Amino acid sequence: MIRQLFHVAGPALRRRLAVQLAVLLGYSVLQGVAFVLVVPVLRRLLAGDTDGVWPWAGALAGVALATAVAYYAQQMLAFQVALAASHRLYHRIGDHVSALPLGWFSGEQVGRLGQLASRGVPQVRSLLAHLLQPLCTAVVTPLTVVVAMAFLDWRLALATALGAPLMYLTYRWAVSTVARADEAVDTAAAEANERVVEFVRAQSVLRSTGSGERGRALLESALREQDAAGRRQSAAMAPGRTAFIAVVHLAVAAVVVVGAVLGLGGTVGVAELVALLVLVVRFSEPVSGMAELGGSLRSARNALARIDAVLAARPLPEPARPGPPPADASLELRDVRFAYEPGARPVLDGVSLRLPDRTTTAVVGPSGSGKTTLIRVLARFWDVDEGAVLLGGTDVRDIPADALMDHFSLVFQDVYLFDASIRENVRLGRPGATDAEVEEAARLARVDEIVARLPQGWDTPVGEGGTALSGGERQRVSLARALLKDAPVMLLDEATSSLDPANEAAIQQTLDALSGRRTLVVVAHRLQTVVGADRIVVLEEGRVAETGTHAELLARGGRYAEFWRERSRAQGWRLTPEPSVPVEAAP
Ligand SMILES: Nc1ncnc2c1ncn2[C@@H]1O[C@H](COP(=O)(O)OP(=O)(O)OP(=O)(O)O)[C@@H](O)[C@H]1O
Incomplete structure (x- = not known):
């Protein structure tokens, strides 16, 4: 002892x-x-x-x-x-x-x-x-x-x-x-x-x-x-x-x-x-x-x-000799295999993908197909068992952990807000940001609308874990944080619970604002994100079943088209009419 x-x-x-x-x-x-x-x-x-x-x-x-x-x-x-x-x-x-x-x-x-x-x-x-x-x-x-x-x-x-x-x-x-x-x-x-x-x-x-x-x-x-x-x-x-x-x-x-x-x-x-x-x-x-x-x-x-x-518990190994800084914000998975436990069934089983700089990729697939795992290995939550993940052409294992995280903004479902004001919660994205920068990021994520309704405005405490806000509002604050950080890659795990139209529109607006300016990878649960993406990746049992745009995949009549039909019938995709988004009718 x-x-x-x-x-x-x-x-x-x-x-x-x-x-x-x-x-x-x-x-x-x-x-x-x-x-x-x-x-x-x-x-x-x-x-x-x-x-x-x-x-x-x-x-x-x-x-x-x-x-x-x-x-x-x-x-x-x-x-x-x-x-x-x-x-x-x-x-x-x-x-x-x-x-x-x-x-x-x-x-x-x-x-x-x-x-x-x-x-x-x-x-x-x-x-x-x-x-x-x-x-x-x-x-x-x-x-x-x-x-x-x-x-x-x-x-x-x-x-x-x-x-x-x-x-x-x-x-x-x-x-x-x-x-x-x-x-x-x-x-x-x-x-x-x-x-x-x-x-x-x-x-x-x-x-x-x-x-x-x-x-x-x-x-x-x-x-x-x-x-x-x-x-x-x-x-x-x-x-x-x-x-x-x-x-x-x-x-x-x-x-x-x-x-x-x-x-x-x-x-x-x-x-x-x-x-x-x-x-x-x-x-x-x-x-x-x-x-x-x-x-x-x-x-x-x-x-x-x-x-x-x-x-x-050991931190992931830091590179002995760091590789060259990433050339851009493109992402690549090269024949990636990953299991949570040694010897267990791989959750990602030979995934190869190229996600070009400043494009939006929607990842879809049945529950448990490995979508969340896929976006997490991109930010090196764990090291892959086989293959490699590259950011701007450099293996993420060759980038020091702090430098790597500078390239990513993460917006996940389990958003945690600290028991502080909305302003301080947004400022966490970049602690040195001025009030004006915080408010600009918040405006882009339409957090200003939430602020306007609250009695103490920007200084309203959000309660422990953000309990004073709804799930959709919490994700908007988290988006504002990510926008303030201004990292070249944003990974977003969309809320699975249905959002009210105001929250849904706010999130969509933010994604639209980022489109073409950031590399966005979204585990998509909303129709608008899926159809608006530059590319859709369909995952099934840890493998890439199909990739392409919404129109290409529907035309191919494969797994995505089938998936789309099922979801539309079950109203899994919630069709919120938004004239600016080209929504194709489900067959
Ligand atoms: N931390 C973990 N430890 C062990 N197994 C995990 C862990 N996280 C996920 N898994 C398992 O890995 C598989 C893929 O999970 P993942 O969350 O990536 O799927 P998903 O496609 O995002 O699912 P959903 O749409 O339901 O969120 C599932 O079988 C899950 O049980």
């Missing part, structure tokens, strides 16, 4: 952590030495050697004072290092994940990261501030006394030391018996959390479908499972904890008996015997208390392991 602690603390904190541990160790050793010094003092006192007692009493007083200073120092250090560590860990995790490829941020990873921030880091802080000291004192101080005792009477030292391996083994066994129960408690707690959030979020669905009881039943079953896991954990802990406490008491009894026998036989002096009894009385409680500390120590160790796993 200590090794893991040093590892996750990072270079900046390692030295302070080492100093904290050294002072803690020093305090625990001094405490042991103070105990042992009682022996020569008592010896002299009992022998009536008042002159001889002073040097030892002086040494005892000196060590006692040093112990008090060390205690104060280790307490102060523990709190300072704990605070610095939690601050540092948040930064380390934040810095690390911000260098990870965008593909790493799945819902599962984001959930785990949230748990780490809310529970894991505080557990590590608590380990440093509150747990290390009792742990170290319970182990190191008695060990120091045993070692020092060996110089006074080896038989007493041996009697005291004999219990240690047995205590250690019982402790290990107790820990191992609850490890599985611990895991079940963690999983059940995460599940119950998710269910609570789901129950609150899904109120409108549950009420509108009359499924309130069903939602409550799911939540209650998760809470029951959490209770049951807690009970199983307590049951699993009981035997190990009882055995450990019993072994500690047995060891104490053995030491007392050996001490009494040696004392009665006159081979051990009263002073040694008193010191031994004080030691036993003073430390049997903290040592048995380790059984109580076990749960918190395990949680802290699990948190360290989870932090370690996040820090172990």
Whole structure:
């Protein structure tokens, strides 16, 4: 655990952590030495050697004072290092994940990261501030006394030391018996959390479908499972904890008996015997208390392991020698194969495409055909398994990550708005932009219409995640952000949920404004985007089934034409009459 602690603390904190541990160790050793010094003092006192007692009493007083200073120092250090560590860990995790490829941020990873921030880091802080000291004192101080005792009477030292391996083994066994129960408690707690959030979020669905009881039943079953896991954990802990406490008491009894026998036989002096009894009385409680500390120590160790796993996630390799800067904003996929997991079915299976500079490409295809994956590999969310993705003729793997992202604006469905004003949310696209530039980008994406309706105009807070705006409005703010960034390539995953005519017209207007000025690749769910594109790419099961313009593909009578017929019949394409867009009637 200590090794893991040093590892996750990072270079900046390692030295302070080492100093904290050294002072803690020093305090625990001094405490042991103070105990042992009682022996020569008592010896002299009992022998009536008042002159001889002073040097030892002086040494005892000196060590006692040093112990008090060390205690104060280790307490102060523990709190300072704990605070610095939690601050540092948040930064380390934040810095690390911000260098990870965008593909790493799945819902599962984001959930785990949230748990780490809310529970894991505080557990590590608590380990440093509150747990290390009792742990170290319970182990190191008695060990120091045993070692020092060996110089006074080896038989007493041996009697005291004999219990240690047995205590250690019982402790290990107790820990191992609850490890599985611990895991079940963690999983059940995460599940119950998710269910609570789901129950609150899904109120409108549950009420509108009359499924309130069903939602409550799911939540209650998760809470029951959490209770049951807690009970199983307590049951699993009981035997190990009882055995450990019993072994500690047995060891104490053995030491007392050996001490009494040696004392009665006159081979051990009263002073040694008193010191031994004080030691036993003073430390049997903290040592048995380790059984109580076990749960918190395990949680802290699990948190360290989870932090370690996040820090172990590797960023995509940066080019050793960057390639030439992209010549333009054209994109190319050369026989690209990509699977999310090694050995899994490829989601992109031999895709070759050329998307010329400043053209608009609409990607269509059935659900799960790989459309979103395709536009994400263009921006190097992940590295492809085979083939290559090129931007302006340069392999994206040969472009440093920051420089690559400068070429892309991303507008995806899961738009996240920060709990700030609309103006600040748009400004994220280019933090140095002036108010006038922000407002111009917002006007192009027709965010100004939204602003005009809001009570505080540009300064209206949008709520956490943008909850004060509709889905379509959020995507318009996200478009304004992307326009402000003014990158040569825009990747857009259109909202699948139907947009109201105002939002739909606003998005279309933005795309029209960009047409011919940017390389646009759109996962298209709206008819107008599809028919207006310079080229349509039809994906099926990760392969390019057809490419061409709307007219060419309809004339070919292939997969797209069939798709078009199906969609038109099912009204999947919503036909919003817009005279400027040449909409061909579906057959
Ligand atoms: N992060 C991921 N990890 C593992 N599998 C994934 C991940 N994202 C997508 N997939 C899988 O890859 C396949 C293609 O998904 P993708 O989202 O690219 O399809 P799509 O054509 O955009 O679908 P839709 O139109 O429904 O959004 C699906 O089978 C999906 O389950």
